Amino acid sequence: MPDRYPTKPAINGPRRSSTLQPRAAKAPAPVITTRHLWFGDKAALLAHFLGLSQEDRILRFCSPVGDRFIEKYVDDIDWNKSVVIGVFADGRLIGCSEMIPTDPRWKREAEIAVSIDAGWQGQGHGETALRLAMLAARNRYITTVKLMMLSENRAMAHLAQAAGLKLSPQYGILTGTGQTMPPTYLSLAEEFSLDARARRAAALAGLRAMWAPPSQV
């Protein structure tokens, strides 16, 4: 018996929807936060410095340094005096800036240093870290900030100039020097809201991880 309802030949090929593949899940953009580092962050800070390539270590410390030097450097940080700001990507420390008062009597002068993990450079984190270190200096009535860099460190020289520091060369080292403004309520509020924002981001990340389907955890 002939089939009364023969299957219609597909005119335009199989239905479009059947050819659609599920979209590859896009990795969410990392959550970048900045906050003050404290004594308890020593291990993360050490890991960040030890993770710098030999070339970046030379640029950061203005001479080739080994692991032992870096361990001692982190051990010697005076957490009551220096302000260290960390840049985090999804909770992992990827860079920092340090504001180290250098004038023991008047405490009006400080040195600033910045470092960002190689994989995160060129994305504006160095600029943010430098700006926050200068903000920390301003909020502590430090009037003069200095930043030393090797003369071949074009990225740092560019950032220092963009932040208003004047560069002067001497024996292969460039010193960027700048004056800061006195603090205002706004500058104080900006600095002290950093930690609250970072805590809120950490809490949200924790909640997201808790509610994510098991396949995404």
Ligand SMILES: CC(C)(COP(=O)(O)OP(=O)(O)OC[C@H]1O[C@@H](n2cnc3c(N)ncnc32)[C@H](O)[C@@H]1OP(=O)(O)O)[C@@H](O)C(=O)NCCC(=O)NCCS
């Ligand atoms: C220097 C350093 C902190 C910069 O961090 P970063 O996250 O790459 O900096 P940013 O992305 O915020 O900005 C880099 C800027 O330098 C510019 N730059 C990069 N390479 C450059 C070069 N060769 N010449 C001129 N400008 C350059 C970029 O265009 C960018 O400027 P823009 O924002 O106006 O475009 C980072 O490279 C680092 O950690 N280096 C090793 C440690 C170090 O050198 N520390 C400084 C001594 S304290």
